[in-house]
Amino acid sequence: MQRKIRLHRSEPISSSATHPANHFVRVVKRVRKGIVSIITEEKPRNLEEHILSMLIPGWSSSTSDPPPRHFGTGFVIHPDGYLVTNEHVIRDADKIAVKLDGYTRFLPAQRVWSDEERDLAVIKVQPPHPLKPLRLGSAETVEVGEWVIAVGNPMGLNHTVTVGVISGKNRPLQVANRYYGNVIQTDAAINPGNSGGPLINILGEVIGINTLIIYPSQSIGFAIPIDDIKPWIRKYMS
Amino acid sequence: MQRKIRLHRSEPISSSATHPANHFVRVVKRVRKGIVSIITEEKPRNLEEHILSMLIPGWSSSTSDPPPRHFGTGFVIHPDGYLVTNEHVIRDADKIAVKLDGYTRFLPAQRVWSDEERDLAVIKVQPPHPLKPLRLGSAETVEVGEWVIAVGNPMGLNHTVTVGVISGKNRPLQVANRYYGNVIQTDAAINPGNSGGPLINILGEVIGINTLIIYPSQSIGFAIPIDDIKPWIRKYMS
């Protein structure tokens, strides 16, 4: 049986991305070079076992398993390689590695500053070229209902872009032994590896740091306002 | 080591919220005064135990735990303080309390009318000032794919705004012993405390009452068409 199917071929350059409703395409292009993927390797839990496993060939124990790895996100605040992320992303990390946009190789990163109470940290890489910092906006002037874009590394899916709106602002939030006094709530999809990544307004400015989700729930995520970290960056850096 | 970080400071008044793509900001501002947060306290399950605990000092039993609390949402239909919600929000409630937008104190609310079969109820508060009713639209002219906004009180996060589209309409739905003949489906994030809250179109009109979710699923929520409650409100009130 011979059949002919007429396949409608699209133009080589699609006009869908340039449709006037597609505001986020330009924003993503502008910011993605300023966002990095983080992978951490946990400290072996039992140091004694770890030493034995290195000294005695064939030593077999639970520590001979590869140490657990975790994903996180960060963003550039200085061309020399300074990156902001959540403190909880690097807390238990023995090694921190960072992947820049467009690179396949990971760079080692060092802790520069961290504040457990505020869940904020600065790490540093030795970049192959000056990095482009993200523009910092302010969460104070953000309005409920406005579009926001989250970029992150959920499950290691680097530079994952999700879109939603501001669901609420100035929320107090108590999680375990931490108190977040004033967070932004969004319905943009946030998953574990998004932690430390930027929440971005439609102008491409960072307004928050994606930090928490309520699980299980439908699209209830929280970001620390960027305003909270500005004085700490200044204080540390200058 | 002394370092200088150039922080890009945003203008005191951000232009992101006034970006032409941010249609929902205006809608949210218009409707939020007409939406209330509901918290209910369940009847103690075992009345005998409850009486004993009040009569005998030091009486200890499971009923000495605080009674379970639940969250819900409602919206204003009359300036005197008449509010619509779902019947299931208040069904097992011993006490109903309502928080108006911009107030921190809860007001006590009374049942006025409820219809278990339709899962609809009217409650009333004594407001400190005349309330502004939401504009009622119609679900009949709603089109699949159009933007909708849900405002609610999930996990007690009052006035949470989530955005999505109409996923389907005129759906029959059987849940437990109830039959919803004709519901609206949306992918706007709906969580338990959203029940009773309004589903709003891009013009700021109520088109439905957020009532059900499929759990677990990704963003499958259902609203009772506002048209279904209009005759019942009229009948009861006039």
Place this chain on the structure above:
Amino acid sequence: MQRKIRLHRSEPISSSATHPANHFVRVVKRVRKGIVSIITEEKPRNLEEHILSMLIPGWSSSTSDPPPRHFGTGFVIHPDGYLVTNEHVIRDADKIAVKLDGYTRFLPAQRVWSDEERDLAVIKVQPPHPLKPLRLGSAETVEVGEWVIAVGNPMGLNHTVTVGVISGKNRPLQVANRYYGNVIQTDAAINPGNSGGPLINILGEVIGINTLIIYPSQSIGFAIPIDDIKPWIRKYMS
């Protein structure tokens, strides 16, 4: 007590759907006739038991339960009734039934071609009238951050429309024993019955076939690029 409620009645034809921000309404109207709901009935797992149950009246076993049913989605590629779906939607199916948009009756469908490795299949129905094929676009020119629309049959909710953006593209993905070399990631809500359905750009062109989700996660779904199936359709059909 006599009360009057002023009900704001919307115009018989709402202007919300024609609001300039409601781009997706037109897209949905254009594509929905080209999308079908699929329901499959599994082969009985134990053929011997099945035969016994047919031969011996009153024979009772687990196989006397109705065989499991599953939902899926497909879309029209040829007016004669050729439909694309995922191979995994029909793999274990004993019977395949298809519901066209606007019809209540299911039509029987036959396997025409399937490729387990690529998770793609073509099935055929005998349509009551020539079907309207969807326009095929290309995933190659798609940009991260652009709007996409998924139409599918999650939980049998036919023609469910969900909206999101392209979260990533050219992702390699390993799932069980299959390797998807190059998938599109989206935050449009995808649920099990969406499998085989189209991912559509804002111009109404198919750019992918919704195939996978990460569960549990918030809005991480994957589609096979439409480009991957074009040569296979041509090869088979001509």
